[in-house]
Amino acid sequence: DAGITQSPRHKVTETGTPVTLRCHQTENHRYMYWYRQDPGHGLRLIHYSYGVKDTDKGEVSDGYSVSRSKTEDFLLTLESATSSQTSVYFCAIRRQGATGELFFGEGSRLTVL
Amino acid sequence: SQQGEEDPQALSIQEGENATMNCSYKTSINNLQWYRQNSGRGLVHLILIRSNEREKHSGRLRVTLDTSKKSSSLLITASRAADTASYFCATESNAGGTSYGKLTFGQGTILTVHP
Numbered sequence: 001d002a003g004i005t006q007s008p009r010h011k012v013t014e015t016g017t018p019v020t021l022r023c024h025q026t027e028n029h030r031y032m033y034w035y036r037q038d039p040g041h042g043l044r045l046i047h048y049s050y051g052v053k054d055t056d057k058g059e060v061s062d063g064y065s066v067s068r069s070k071t072e073d074f075l076l077t078l079e080s081a082t083s084s085q086t087s088v089y090f091c092a093i094r095r096q097g098a099t100g101e102l103f104f105g106e107g108s109r110l111t112v113l
Numbered sequence: 114s115q116q117g118e119e120d121p122q123a124l125s126i127q128e129g130e131n132a133t134m135n136c137s138y139k140t141s142i143n144n145l146q147w148y149r150q151n152s153g154r155g156l157v158h159l160i161l162i163r164s165n166e167r168e169k170h171s172g173r174l175r176v177t178l179d180t181s182k183k184s185s186s187l188l189i190t191a192s193r194a195a196d197t198a199s200y201f202c203a204t205e206s207n208a209g210g211t212s213y214g215k216l217t218f219g220q221g222t223i224l225t226v227h228p
Contacts (some may be wrong), residue, residue: 031214042201043218050213058215090155094214099163100144100205102216106156112146 003027006052006091019078021108023091031033031069031094032074036087043090049074050067078099081112092110119202119219127227131188136202137182143205143212145178147187150199150221159200160187164207194228198215 012021017048023032026087029109032049035043035058045058047066055066063085065077092102118137126132138145148156162178169176175188183184189196203216206217214220 033215035218040220042220043203045215045217048213048215059217089129092156099161100214101158101161101212102156102203103158106148106155107153 004091004093004103004105006089006108008108009106010109012111012113013081015082016080019081019112020108021076021089021091021110023074023076023105025074025093027093027095028071029093029095030071033092033094034037034064034074034076034087035090036060036106037090037091038087046076046089078110081110083112086112119200119209119222121222122220123223123225125225126192128192130226132192132194132196132224132226134187134200134202134224136187136218136219138185138202138204139183139220140204140206140208142180143207145172145176145185146203146205146216147176147185148201148203148218150201152198156166160169165203189224189227192226194226197224197226199223 005024007022033048034046037043044060046064049055049068067075088107090107091105120135145155146161148161150156160171160176173190178185199221201221202219
């Protein structure tokens with residue numbers, strides 16, 4: 001257990017509404033990541049963070065923004081949700097001193113109607 | 114685009130048999146990792162092999178890496194029903210400067226082990 005909590009775990013929303021997913025870690029690790037998982041695509045990186053206020057885009061960042069104002073929290077925001085953003089979203093961390101493996105949260109399932 | 118491509122997409126075997134999954138990737142890498150995902154759960158790290166390693170073992174898992182062919186295989190020996198899950202390879206690229214630990218995942222292999 002890497003002390004990662006994602007919230008909400010399930011959310012149904014309507015097209016055009018804003019949505020924020022939260023990833024909270026208890027171990028103060030520097031690197032955090034947001035991935036989305038869709039059938040036929042595996043996991044794709046949305047955004048990542050390498051420190052407080054240090055974030056960058058991943059492979060599929062269009063339509064998403066992130067913020068990291070505290071080490072322990074990494075927020076993913078969909079400013080105006082679209083049906084194509086229906087997905088399962090996973091947060092992950094990389095532990096300091098680890099060889100490179102990531103530790104994942106349990107996922108947030110988002111449905112955009 | 115996906116860095117890792119896995120095959121087969123699905124594999125069905127009987128308990129006690131061995132399961133082999135393959136992964137191919139495109140760019141040069143620092144390491145290649147394998148993850149497991151049970152239905153409805155997050156991914157769990159299984160094993161990591163560095164680019165200068167050719168083979169690694171962990172319990173019933175054996176991973177090989179061929180950097181000249183940009184490919185890897187995961188062998189699960191003496192499979193159990195509890196091994197039923199999706200398995201993903203992931204690569205940390207060393208192209209383009211600092212990786213920041215970012216991983217690129219394949220599409221996964223769904224393994225079903227029948228009791």
